[in-house]
Amino acid sequence: MSVIDSPQDIAREVETPPGLLRRLVRQRQAKIGIALTGVVVLLAVLGPLLLPWATGYTSTQFAGRPFQADGLFGTDNLGRDVLSRFLDGGLRLLIYAALATLLGMVLGGLTGMVAAYQGGWVDSIIMRANDVMLALPQLVFALLAITVLGPQGWVLVVVIGITHAPRIARVTRSATVEVITEDFIRAAEMYAVPKWKILVKDVLPNITGPLMVELGLRMTYSIGAVASLSFLGLGMQPPTADWGLMINENRIALVVQPWGVILPVLAIAVLTVGTNLITDSLARASANVNVGATK
Amino acid sequence: MSTSISENTTTATPVLSADGLRVATTAGEEILHGVSFELQPGKILALVGESGSGKTTAGLACLGHFRQGLEHTGGEIHLAGSGQDGSILDLPESERRKLRGGAISYVPQDPALSLNPAMRIGEQIMEVLRVHRYGDSDAERRGRAAEVLAEVGLENDRAYLGRYPHQLSGGQQQRVGIAMAFACRPAVMVLDEPTTGLDVTTQALVLQTIDQLAERHSVAGLYITHDLAVVAKVADDVVVMLSGDVVEHGPTAQVLYRPQHHYTRKLLNAVPDLAGKRRVGSVAAITGEQAAVPQDGSASHAAQITTADRHPAAPTPAPAAHRSLLEVSGLRLAYGENQVLDGIDFKLGQGESMMLLGESGSGKTTLSRCIAGLNDDYNGTVCLDGAELAPGTRARSAEQRQQVQYVFQSPFSSLNPRRTICESVEVPLQMSGKMSRKERRLRVREALDQVRLGDSYLDRRPGDLSGGERQRAAIARALVNAPSLLVCDEVTSALDVSVQASIIDLLRSLQTDTGMSMLFVTHNIALARHISQRMAVLQKGRIVDLGSTEDVLENPQHDYTRELLANVPTF
Numbered sequence: 052m053s054v055i056d057s058p059q060d061i062a063r064e065v066e067t068p069p070g071l072l073r074r075l076v077r078q079r080q081a082k083i084g085i086a087l088t089g090v091v092v093l094l095a096v097l098g099p100l101l102l103p104w105a106t107g108y109t110s111t112q113f114a115g116r117p118f119q120a121d122g123l124f125g126t127d128n129l130g131r132d133v134l135s136r137f138l139d140g141g142l143r144l145l146i147y148a149a150l151a152t153l154l155g156m157v158l159g160g161l162t163g164m165v166a167a168y169q170g171g172w173v174d175s176i177i178m179r180a181n182d183v184m185l186a187l188p189q190l191v192f193a194l195l196a197i198t199v200l201g202p203q204g205w206v207l208v209v210v211i212g213i214t215h216a217p218r219i220a221r222v223t224r225s226a227t228v229e230v231i232t233e234d235f236i237r238a239a240e241m242y243a244v245p246k247w248k249i250l251v252k253d254v255l256p257n258i259t260g261p262l263m264v265e266l267g268l269r270m271t272y273s274i275g276a277v278a279s280l281s282f283l284g285l286g287m288q289p290p291t292a293d294w295g296l297m298i299n300e301n302r303i304a305l306v307v308q309p310w311g312v313i314l315p316v317l318a319i320a321v322l323t324v325g326t327n328l329i330t331d332s333l334a335r336a337s338a339n340v341n342v343g344a345t346k
Numbered sequence: 347m348s349t350s351i352s353e354n355t356t357t358a359t360p361v362l363s364a365d366g367l368r369v370a371t372t373a374g375e376e377i378l379h380g381v382s383f384e385l386q387p388g389k390i391l392a393l394v395g396e397s398g399s400g401k402t403t404a405g406l407a408c409l410g411h412f413r414q415g416l417e418h419t420g421g422e423i424h425l426a427g428s429g430q431d432g433s434i435l436d437l438p439e440s441e442r443r444k445l446r447g448g449a450i451s452y453v454p455q456d457p458a459l460s461l462n463p464a465m466r467i468g469e470q471i472m473e474v475l476r477v478h479r480y481g482d483s484d485a486e487r488r489g490r491a492a493e494v495l496a497e498v499g500l501e502n503d504r505a506y507l508g509r510y511p512h513q514l515s516g517g518q519q520q521r522v523g524i525a526m527a528f529a530c531r532p533a534v535m536v537l538d539e540p541t542t543g544l545d546v547t548t549q550a551l552v553l554q555t556i557d558q559l560a561e562r563h564s565v566a567g568l569y570i571t572h573d574l575a576v577v578a579k580v581a582d583d584v585v586v587m588l589s590g591d592v593v594e595h596g597p598t599a600q601v602l603y604r605p606q607h608h609y610t611r612k613l614l615n616a617v618p619d620l621a622g623k624r625r626v627g628s629v630a631a632i633t634g635e636q637a638a639v640p641q642d643g644s645a646s647h648a649a650q651i652t653t654a655d656r657h658p659a660a661p662t663p664a665p666a667a668h669r670s671l672l673e674v675s676g677l678r679l680a681y682g683e684n685q686v687l688d689g690i691d692f693k694l695g696q697g698e699s700m701m702l703l704g705e706s707g708s709g710k711t712t713l714s715r716c717i718a719g720l721n722d723d724y725n726g727t728v729c730l731d732g733a734e735l736a737p738g739t740r741a742r743s744a745e746q747r748q749q750v751q752y753v754f755q756s757p758f759s760s761l762n763p764r765r766t767i768c769e770s771v772e773v774p775l776q777m778s779g780k781m782s783r784k785e786r787r788l789r790v791r792e793a794l795d796q797v798r799l800g801d802s803y804l805d806r807r808p809g810d811l812s813g814g815e816r817q818r819a820a821i822a823r824a825l826v827n828a829p830s831l832l833v834c835d836e837v838t839s840a841l842d843v844s845v846q847a848s849i850i851d852l853l854r855s856l857q858t859d860t861g862m863s864m865l866f867v868t869h870n871i872a873l874a875r876h877i878s879q880r881m882a883v884l885q886k887g888r889i890v891d892l893g894s895t896e897d898v899l900e901n902p903q904h905d906y907t908r909e910l911l912a913n914v915p916t917f
Contacts, residue, residue, distance in 0.1 A: 234760035235770070237720055238823070241739050241752060242777045256764035 071260060074336035075329075081336075084328025091322040095141025102135055124310040127301050137314045140292035144281075144319075147208055148273035154212030155269055159219025160262065164250050166220065167227035178224070181217040189214040189276065197285045207286050211276045215269050222265045226258040260337030267330030271323050278319050294319055360384035361426045361566045362408060362450070362534045368420035369403055369412060377403055378590045380421060385534055388564035390556070392571060392581035392598070394613070396842040397813075400590040405536045405570045409452055410434050410442035425449060425534065448478045450534040451527035455542055457519035461511040467522050468507030471495070474529045490529065497563075498525045498555050517548030521555055528559060535559075536568045541576060545705035545869060550913040553580045572843055574617045575872070575915040578602055586610050616847035618872040620899070620914050671696045671863045672717070672831055677726035679712060686712050687724065688887035694831070694880075699857055699864040701874055701895070703910075704884030711755075713884070714833045714867045718752035730831065744778050751824035755836040757816035761808040767794070768804040771823045778827060793822040796859075797852060814845035818852070825856065832857075833865045838873075850876050871910050874899060883907045 075081050124133040166177040189211075196210045230236065231254065239249045280286035281295025289296060294315035301311030362385040369378040378400045385391050395401045403416065412418055422433035425445065434442060446452070454460040462470060471491040472484075481487045495502040498521040511519055520540055527535055537556065541549040557580055560567050569581055577584055577598060584601040586594040586609065594607040605611045670693040677690040686709045694700050704710040715721040717728055722738030729735065730749060736742050751774075754760035761770050771793060772786045781789065787804070794803055797818040808816050817837060824832055834853065838846035854877065857864050866877050874881055874895050881898050883891035883906065890904040902908045 234754040234756060235762040238752075238754065238760055239773065241718065241720055241747070242774045243740050243742075243744075243747060244773060244777055252765075253762050257762070 071263065071333075071336055075333050078332040078335065080328050081332035084325045084332065087321050087325030088329060089325075091141070091318050091325065092145065094138070094318065095145050098138030098141055101138055124314065125308055127297075127308065127311045128304050133301075133308075133311045133314065136292040136297060136311075137294070137318070140294045140297055140315065141318060143204075143287065143291070144274065144277055144294050147204065147277045147286075148211075148270060150208045151211035151273045151277070152215065152266065152269045154208060155215025155219050155273075156262070156266055158212065158216035160223045162216065163220035163223025164227050164254055164258075167224045168231055168246070168250060168254065174224075177220070181220050184214070184217040187214075190279075193276070193280060194285065197280070202285050202288055204287075207277060207280060211273055211280075214276075215272070219265050219269060222261055223258065226261040227254055230254050230257045264330060264334040264337060267326055267333055271326040271330065274319065274323055274326070359426065360424075361387045362423065362568075364404070364408065364421065364423050366421040367404060367407055367423065368418070369400070369407060369416055370419045372415050372417055376419070376590065377416065378407075381587070381590070381592055382421075383585050383592070383595065385566035385568060386582075387533070387566050388560055389582040390560050390567035390569050390580055391583045391585060392569045392577040393585050393587060394571060394574065394577055395587035396572060396613075396844065398589070399587040401570050401572075401587050402538055404587070405538055405568055406452075407435070408534070408536055408568060409446050409450055410437065411446075444478075447474055447527075447532070448530050449532055450536065451530070451532040453520075453523050453527045453535060453537045453540050455539045457516065457523045457540075458511070460523055461519060463511050466508050466510060467514070470522070471507075471526050471529050474526050478530045480530050494525045494529045495522075497528065497559065498522075499551070499558075500525070515548070516544055517551055520544065520548075520552050524552070524555060524559070528563075528565070531563065532565065534566045534568065536570070538570045539572070540569075542571075542573075545910075546871065546913045546915070547909055549576070550915070553915070556580060573915075574602065574614060574843070579915045586613070613844060616844040618847070618850070618870070618876050620872045620874065620911075620916060669696050670694065671698075671731060672865075673727075673729040674713075674717065675727050675729075677713065677716060677724055677728065679709075679716065679721070679724040686887055687716070690726070690884075690887075690889060692882055692889060692892060694863050694865060696830075697857075697861045697863060698880060699854075699866060699878045701878035701881040702865060702867045702884060703869070703871055703874070703881055704867075705869055707886075708884045709887040710867050710869075710884050711835055714752070714835050714865060717831075717865065718750055718833050719747070720752065748774070748778050748827045749830045750833065751827065751829035751831070752833045753817075753821055753824050753835065753837050756840045757813055757820050758808075758840065760820050761816055763808050766805045766807055767799075767811075767819050767822075770808075771819060771826055774823065774827045789826060790822070793826040794819070796825055796856065797822045812845075813841050814848060817841060817845075817849055821849075821852070821856075825860075828860070829862055831863045831865065833867070835867045836869065837866075839869070853877065871914055872916075883910075 076085075124137070127133055127136070162177050162181070166174040192214055193210045197206055200206045236249060236253055239253050244253075277286055278295035278298075281293050282299045284296075284299065287293035287296050289300065297315045298312050301308065305312055363383070365382050366380040367378055367382065368376065368380055370376040381400070381404050383391060383393075393401045393405060403413070406413065407418070408423055410423070418435055421435075423435050424432075425434050434445060437445075461467070465473075468488070468491055471494060472487055475481060475487040475490055481490055491507065492502040495506070500506065500518060500521055511522070514522065524535075524537075524540070540556070541552050544552060553576065556567060556569070559565055569577075571577060581598045584594070584596065584598050585592055586601065586607065588609050594601055594605065594610045596606075601610060602614065605614055672694040674693075675691045677687050678685070679687040688709075690713060692700075702710050702714065712721060716724045716737070717735075719735065719737065719739035719742055722741070724737060727734050728737075730746060733746075735746055735750070739747055761767075768787060768790050771790045775781055775786045775789055791801060791804065794800070799815060799818050799822065803811070803815070803819065808819070811819065817840075821837075832853075837853075838849050841849065850873065853864065853866070856862070864878075866873075868877075878895055880893065881891075881895050882889050883898065883904065885904075885906045891898050891902055891907045893903075898907065899911065902911060
C-alpha cells in the first residue's frame with residue numbers, strides 16, 4: 052500500500068489531555084479549597100433547615116453566656132441566640148454574591164467579546180467606558196447607588212455586578228482577541244455564519260478557561276463586597292440575620308461575648324480562602340495542560 | 347549499519363559520537379530507542395525523519411539538553427576536544443553549559459525568534475564570545491565578531507555590526523544565527539532545520555554557507571531536517587529516523603539512490619520533483635504530453651450538469667469547453683504605503699488547476715483571500731462565471747459563497763478545537779441549505795469519504811487528529827458544498843513531506859473526479875508539475891510569469907523565475 056491511501060494507518064490514538072475540571076481536581080490545593088468552600092456552603096444552605104434543633108435560649112437580657120445547655124454560643128446584645136442567627140445568615144450572603152457574580156460575568160463577558168470581535172470604534176467606546184468605570188472605586192460607587200436607591204437586595208446585587216463587569220470585560224476581551232485571530236473564525240465568516248453565532252459557538256467555548264478563573268476570582272470578591280457592605284450598614288438591614296451585619300452588631304460586645312463576631316468572621320474567612328484556593332488551581336490548570344500529571 | 351560509514355573514513359576519529367542514546371518522557375514513554383551515530387570533522391551528517399520521529403530530541407541530546415518533560419535513560423555521548431573523557435551526559439548541568447556555544451553549538455530553526463530584537467547583531471555575537479572568554483580583550487573579540495561575519499558571507503563593517511535584527515532579511519538573520527554558533531570555533535554544530543522558513547534562493551545561500559564552514563574549518567555538522575532535497579545538497583552522510591529508531595544509515599548517495607529500508611523509499615517517493623520524473627502518490631506528474639486542460643466532455647461536463655441540477659437557479663453554463671470560470675482583472679490592494687497587490691490580471695478555466703507561486707510577502711495569500719472574499723478592501727474586479735463577485739463574503743449571494751471555497755494554510759488553526767469534525771464540516775451546509783440534521787450528517791459523511799477519512803472521524807475532535815488528517819477534514823469542509831472553485835492557500839506547508847504527498851495526491855484526484863477548478867497557492871516551486879496545468883509567478887504584487895506549467899518551467903520569461911528555478915534543490 053502506498054503512503055497515500057492510508058491515513059488510518061498513520062492514525063494513532065492520541066491520548067487527549069484530561070479536561071479542565073479533572074486537571075483542577077487533581078491538585079491538592081484545589082481539594083483543600085473545595086473542602087473548605089464545601090463546608091461553609093453546606094452550613095449556609097442547610098443552616099435554615101437546622102434552625103428548629105439549634106434554636107437556643109432567647110432572652111431580653113444581655114446575659115447569655117456561651118457553652119451552656121440553653122444555647123451553644125450564647126446570645127447577642129439583644130438577647131438573640133447567636134448560633135441560630137449564624138445558621139440563618141449565610142444563605143442570603145451566598146445567593147447575593149452568586150447573583151452579583153453572574154450578572155458581572157454576563158455583562159462583562161458580553162461587552163468584552165463584542166469589543167474584541169467588532170474592533171474599531173465599537174471596541175474603543177466600550178473599552179474607554181470601561182476605563183471610566185474602573186476609575187470609580189467600587190465602594191464609593193456602591194455607597195452612591197445605595198444612598199440614592201436605598202439599601203435593597205437587588206440594588207446590592209446590581210451594584211456589585213456592575214462594578215465587576217469592566218474587570219471581567221478586560222479579561223474576556225484579551226482572551227477573545229487571541230481566539231479571533233485563528234483561522235476557524237475566518238472560516239466561519241467565510242460561510243457567513245451570523246456574528247452572534249460565531250461568538251457563542253466558536254469564541255465562547257475556546258475562552259472558558261480564563262472565564263472560569265475570572266468567575267472564581269469575582270465570586271471571592273463578591274462575597275467580600277456583600278459582607279463588607281452589610282457590615283457598613285448598606286447591605287442587609289437589621290433585623291435580618293446576616294454574617295456581615297452580625298459582625299457589625301456584635302463587635303460592641305467583642306470582649307464580653309466574642310462568638311457573635313468570631314463565627315461569621317470564621318465562616319467568611321474560610322469561604323474566601325476556599326474560593327481563592329480553587330481559583331488559583333483553576334488558573335494553573337487552565338494555563339498548563341500537564342498540571343497534576345506528575346506528583 | 348555503522349560499518350558502512352567507517353569504510354571511507356577509516357583514519358578519521360569521530361568528533362562526536364552518540365551511542366545507544368535513550369530518552370523517555372517523565373511519564374515513562376520512550377522517545378528514542380537507542381540511537382547511535384558519529385560525526386566526522388568537516389562532514390555533515392543529516393538526521394532525517396518526520397515530525398515526531400525524535401530527530402530534534404536526538405540533536406538536542408548532543409548538546410546535553412533535554413526538553414522539559416524528557417529525561418535521559420541510557421546511552422552515552424562522547425565529544426572529542428571537550429576536555430572530557432566520559433560521556434557529556436554524565437556531567438553536571440553547569441559543566442554542560444560551558445560546552446554549549448563553545449565546543450558544540452546550536453542553530454535554531456527560526457532566526458527571527460532566536461535573535462534578540464533589541465540588541466545589535468555585533469553585540470549579540472560579542473556576548474557569546476564574552477561568555478566563553480574567547481580572546482583576551484574586547485578589541486580582540488570585536489575583531490573575531492567581524493571575522494566570523496565574513497566567514498558566513500556577510501558584510502562586517504562597523505555599520506553592519508551595529509544593525510538590529512529587523513534590519514536584516516530572513517536569510518541574513520539565519521546567517522547571523524550561524525555566525526553566533528560559529529563564533530567560538532566549535533568542533534560540532536547542530537543545525538535544526540535552519541532553512542525551513544526561507545525561500546529557495548535564500549536557502550541555497552544558507553546551505554552554501556554551511557557547506558563552506560564545514561569544509562574550510564573542518565567543523566562537524568549535524569543537520570536536522572525533513573527535506574530530502576536539501577539533504578542531497580548539503581550532507582555527506584544520512585541517518586534516517588522513524589519513531590525513535592535509526593532505520594537507515596549511510597553515505598548520502600547510497601541512502602538517496604539505493605535506499606535499503608522501505609521507510610526511506612516511502613519518504614523518497616513523497617519528495618516532489620521539479621523535473622516531473624518521479625510521481626508523487628498515484629497520479630502521474632504533469633508534463634508536456636499532458637493537455638493543459640482536461641479533455642472536455644467527460645469529467646468537467648458531468649460536473650457542470652450536477653451543479654446545474656443541484657441549483658436550478660444557476661445561470662446555465664456557456665457551452666464552450668474552455669470557458670473561463672474565474673476572471674481577475676486590475677486587482678490592487680495597498681496597506682498605506684505598502685502596495686501589496688499591484689494590478690493582477692488572470693483567467694482560470696473551468697476544470698483547470700493553476701499554481702500561484704510566490705515567496706512570503708509577494709501578496710499571494712492576499713490575492714487568494716481577495717478571491718475567496720476574506721479580504722474586502724481591494725480595487726478591481728473578480729468575476730466568477732461572468733458575474734462580478736462582491737468584495738467580502740457577507741456581501742455575496744449564498745450561491746456565490748458556495749461556489750468558491752477556501753482551504754486554510756494551517757490545519758491546526760482552521761478547525762475549532764471544541765467542535766467535532768462533523769460539527770465543523772457541516773457549517774457550510776447549515777448556512778446555505780435547509781437540510782435536516784440527518785441529511786447534513788449524511789452529506790458530511792460523503793465528503794469525509796471523498797477525502798478518505800472514515801465514519802469514525804465524524805465525532806472526533808481536531809485534538810485527536812494528526813496534521814494530515816486535520817487538513818483532510820478542512821478540505822472536506824470546503825468540498826461539502828460541491829464548489830466550482832477551490833482555493834488552496836499553502837495547504838501543505840505545515841505538513842511533513844509524506845503527508846504533503848498524500849494531500850497533493852488527494853487534491854489532484856478530487857479535481858479530476860469533480861471537475862472543479864483549483865487555485866493552488868504555494869511557495870514551493872517543486873510541486874509545480876504535481877499539481878497544476880498552469881502556473882503564475884507572483885513577485886511584489888505583480889504576476890511576472892504566467893502560462894502553462896511546461897512553458898513556465900522550460901522557458902521562463904522573467905529573471906525572478908529563472909533565479910527560483912536555478913536554486914531549487916534537487917537530487
